[in-house]
Amino acid sequence: MKILLTGANGQVGFELQRSLACLAEVIATDRNGLDLSSNQATQSCIAEHKPDLIINAAAYTAVDKAESEHDLAMQINAVAPTVMAEEAHKLNIPLIHYSTDYVFNGQNSQPWLEDDKVEPINVYGETKLLGEQGIASKNAAHLIFRTSWVYGQRGNNFLLTMKRLGVERESLSVVDDQIGAPTWSRHIADATAQIIAQAIVSGNVTEFFKANSGIYNLSGGGQTSWHGFTQAIFSQLQLQGEKVAELNAIPTSAYPTPAQRPLYSCLNNDKLADTFAISLPNWQQSLTLAMQ
Numbered sequence: 001m002k003i004l005l006t007g008a009n010g011q012v013g014f015e016l017q018r019s020l021a022c023l024a025e026v027i028a029t030d031r032n033g034l035d036l037s038s039n040q041a042t043q044s045c046i047a048e049h050k051p052d053l054i055i056n057a058a059a060y061t062a063v064d065k066a067e068s069e070h071d072l073a074m075q076i077n078a079v080a081p082t083v084m085a086e087e088a089h090k091l092n093i094p095l096i097h098y099s100t101d102y103v104f105n106g107q108n109s110q111p112w113l114e115d116d117k118v119e120p121i122n123v124y125g126e127t128k129l130l131g132e133q134g135i136a137s138k139n140a141a142h143l144i145f146r147t148s149w150v151y152g153q154r155g156n157n158f159l160l161t162m163k164r165l166g167v168e169r170e171s172l173s174v175v176d177d178q179i180g181a182p183t184w185s186r187h188i189a190d191a192t193a194q195i196i197a198q199a200i201v202s203g204n205v206t207e208f209f210k211a212n213s214g215i216y217n218l219s220g221g222g223q224t225s226w227h228g229f230t231q232a233i234f235s236q237l238q239l240q241g242e243k244v245a246e247l248n249a250i251p252t253s254a255y256p257t258p259a260q261r262p263l264y265s266c267l268n269n270d271k272l273a274d275t276f277a278i279s280l281p282n283w284q285q286s287l288t289l290a291m292q
């Protein structure tokens with residue numbers, strides 16, 4: 001089996017290279033190998049490699065910058081995945097893609113279901129939603145995994161920022177009124193690989209994806225605020241013998257950013273568990289593992 005992977009140097013993409021290694025031949029492309037700002041490059045790359053499955057782990061993920069780079073975010077998050085789905089349909093192969101909790105407006109008090117009303121409140125969320133819709137419109141077999149608050153040991157993420165600031169600063173203020181679920185990039189990749197393994201064992205990969213096509217929430221278990229996440233990171237740092245900054249809780253209104261964030265973005269992961277018998281551990285358990 002041959003898998004074409006985009007975004008190979010990203011948080012999820014890099015972990016996918018690890019998780020997929022025992023399952024398939026992986027053609028791992030980064031921005032230099034395949035620049036998704038060119039639809040022609042995307043089409044040629046797929047035609048050249050003739051993969052059995054495409055996994056799109058690339059995305060424009062700079063949430064604040066997207067507010068002023070609408071067209072680029074739209075190209076990478078909406079147009080390019082739609083082109084991939086079109087090519088996948090032509091070749092009769094499946095596409096795996098990742099989306100976000102930011103497709104929701106945050107006005108909820110219980111975890112969002114896959115078919116709850118979508119209403120993004122920032123450009124990033126809007127472009128990711130258009131990517132989901134573009135893929136669905138092309139009738140290729142596809143799985144779209146909506147995840148949230150992704151962190152890992154590489155790239156730009158909240159864990160690495162807080163590890164750095166926690167030991168550099170005397171004190172730190174972090175918002176405590178945005179609620180969501182931190183998700184370790186490694187667990188997203190492992191879950192993806194296990195689902196692909198199920199498809200291989202089924203005997204017909206494309207039919208397996210066709211039968212299960214659609215959107216699935218895939219996020220860490222439980223919920224917390226950015227402040228709660230920071231507290232847990234600091235506790236781990238202290239266990240490792242570090243002296244950490246004093247931590248203060250502030251409301252979102254005290255930390256203005258170019259892009260508005262949803263206040264409540266926890267995802268209900270039951271559909272993933274019911275369909276594939278896969279659920280990610282509680283976010284605290286994953287964080288402990290990741291930091292160890």
Ligand SMILES: NC(=O)c1ccc[n+]([C@@H]2O[C@H](COP(=O)([O-])OP(=O)(O)OC[C@H]3O[C@@H](n4cnc5c(N)ncnc54)[C@H](OP(=O)(O)O)[C@@H]3O)[C@@H](O)[C@H]2O)c1
Pocket residue numbers: 007008009010011012013030031032034035036037057058059060061076097098099100101128146147148149150151155156185
């Ligand atoms: N990060 C989060 O908190 C979060 C939350 C919810 C959902 N998600 C979704 O989860 C998926 C994986 O996210 P992630 O956190 O792994 O993202 P990431 O670490 O930012 O990685 C994204 C990758 O996409 C690549 N990329 C960007 N523009 C490209 C282009 N024009 N051509 C080719 N590659 C390009 C980047 O390459 P460079 O390294 O060269 O820039 C980067 O390696 C994405 O679909 C994202 O929307 C992420």
